[in-house]
Amino acid sequence: MSPVSEHDQKRGTLGILAGRGPLPLAVADAAASQGRAVFIVGIKGRTDAGIERHPHTWVRYGALGQTLARLKQAECRELILIGPIDRPRLFQFWPDWGAIKVLPDLLKLLRQGDDGLLSGVVAYFEKEHGFLIRPAEDVAAELTAPIGLQTRNAPKDQDMADLKLAIEIVRAHGAEDLGQGAVVAGGVELAREASDGTDAMLKRVAVMRADADARAEREAPRRTGVLLKLPKPGQERRVDLPTIGVLTVENAAKAGLAGIAYEADGTLIADHKAVVERANELDLFVLGLPAGTSEGQV
Numbered sequence: 330m331s332p333v334s335e336h337d338q339k340r341g342t343l344g345i346l347a348g349r350g351p352l353p354l355a356v357a358d359a360a361a362s363q364g365r366a367v368f369i370v371g372i373k374g375r376t377d378a379g380i381e382r383h384p385h386t387w388v389r390y391g392a393l394g395q396t397l398a399r400l401k402q403a404e405c406r407e408l409i410l411i412g413p414i415d416r417p418r419l420f421q422f423w424p425d426w427g428a429i430k431v432l433p434d435l436l437k438l439l440r441q442g443d444d445g446l447l448s449g450v451v452a453y454f455e456k457e458h459g460f461l462i463r464p465a466e467d468v469a470a471e472l473t474a475p476i477g478l479q480t481r482n483a484p485k486d487q488d489m490a491d492l493k494l495a496i497e498i499v500r501a502h503g504a505e506d507l508g509q510g511a512v513v514a515g516g517v518e519l520a521r522e523a524s525d526g527t528d529a530m531l532k533r534v535a536v537m538r539a540d541a542d543a544r545a546e547r548e549a550p551r552r553t554g555v556l557l558k559l560p561k562p563g564q565e566r567r568v569d570l571p572t573i574g575v576l577t578v579e580n581a582a583k584a585g586l587a588g589i590a591y592e593a594d595g596t597l598i599a600d601h602k603a604v605v606e607r608a609n610e611l612d613l614f615v616l617g618l619p620a621g622t623s624e625g626q627v
Contacts, residue, residue: 342366343468344405344460346396347376348412351574351599352465352472354379356411359469368403370396372414397458408460409468410450410568413526448565464567465597474573475617476593479605482614488555488587490516492616495557495590500623503561509571512586514554527558527571531580538585552587552612559623560595574599578607578615588614592622 343360347353347369354377360367361383369385371377376387386399400408454460466473484492495513498521502508508522512534519537520530534554558571573591581589589608591598596617598604608615 341404341406342368343463344400344403344408345369346408346410347371347380348410348414349375349377350412350572351377352572352597353377353412355472355599356409356465356469357383359471363468365468368400368405370399375414376412400460401458406459406461407463408454409463409465410447410454411465413569413572415524447568451565451568462567464570471601472597472599474591474593474596474598475601476619477617479601479615479617480588480608480613482588482609482612484555484588484590484614484616487515487553488614491553491555492557492590494518495555496559496618496622499557499559500562500625503559503564503623506561509561510556510558512554512556512584514586519554522558527556527577528580531556531577531584531586534584534586535580552582552585554584554586556581556584556586556589558589558591558596559618560592562624566595570595570597572597572599573604573615575603575607578604578611578613582611582613586613588616590616590618592620593617594620595623 343365345353345357345360345367353369353371357367357369357380367383369376369380369383371380371385371387373387373389375390384403388395388399451462455462491513494516495511495518498511498513498518499509502511502521508524510522510527510530512519512530520534522530556577558573560566560570571591573589573596577589605615
């Protein structure tokens with residue numbers, strides 16, 4: 330562990346508001362390895378229990394007041410929001426008094442798209458409570474997805490044609506603040522990412538293609554099609570960047586896809602080495618597109 334610098338002492342404890350998946354723990358581990366004090370707020374029933382190896386607290390979904398109180402008690406000045414957090418549904422969201430006091434503002438935010446919602450959340454923590462929201466890659470640079478081909482397998486001509494169409498689809502989809510991903514195969518759009526996320530989209534594609542193969546009474550064809558993930562044009566990039574992990578690779582394989590593409594420096598990869606190894610095992614390609622792809626700059 331690195332010694333704690335005077336600069337880090339002045340910045341105080343790094344707060345991590347943790348959603349689902351492996352990224353919150355990866356960020357906490359990276360910060361701790363640099364000698365930074367961390368404090369994690371996990372959401373009961375959603376956040377991975379692995380966070381318990383760091384100083385932490387558990388809150389129910391909707392306990393905004395308790396979340397703020399715990400962060401301030403831990404002397405957090407900087408805050409990272411990392412990991413997917415589902416939009417609240419009736420009977421799953423139990424606001425405490427801290428949330429009830431700002432309920433009209435919360436309801437207004439919930440009527441917006443994901444980026445509008447997250448931008449509002451960032452503004453709330455910064456302007457109302459004085460936290461500095463930092464991007465995860467500031468602390469864990471190794472999570473930043475690199476450019477270029479990452480795997481043994483490379484995309485074929487049809488894959489590149491599918492990718493070109495997918496870029497157009499995801500740009501348009503993201504511009505409407507509707508999602509960050511799409512699947513295209515054989516020049517046909519198979520799915521767009523919805524609020525339930527990438528893994529749910531890939532599972533829908535897997536079912537769709539299995540049903541089509543069954544109706545045609547044929548075995549599944551060779552892998553075709555690509556999953557593309559891009560940031561939304563103009564999105565708040567300190568939170569909710571597209572993410573890829575081993576589960577993404579496995580679900581892409583189950584969906585019969587040939588590979589995965591993403592925007593370099595605009596995507597987070599949870600355990601890059603494991604992702605590449607699993608993609609090689611499953612004969613998928615993983616390709617990093619140039620930065621700016623989502624904004625039409627490439």
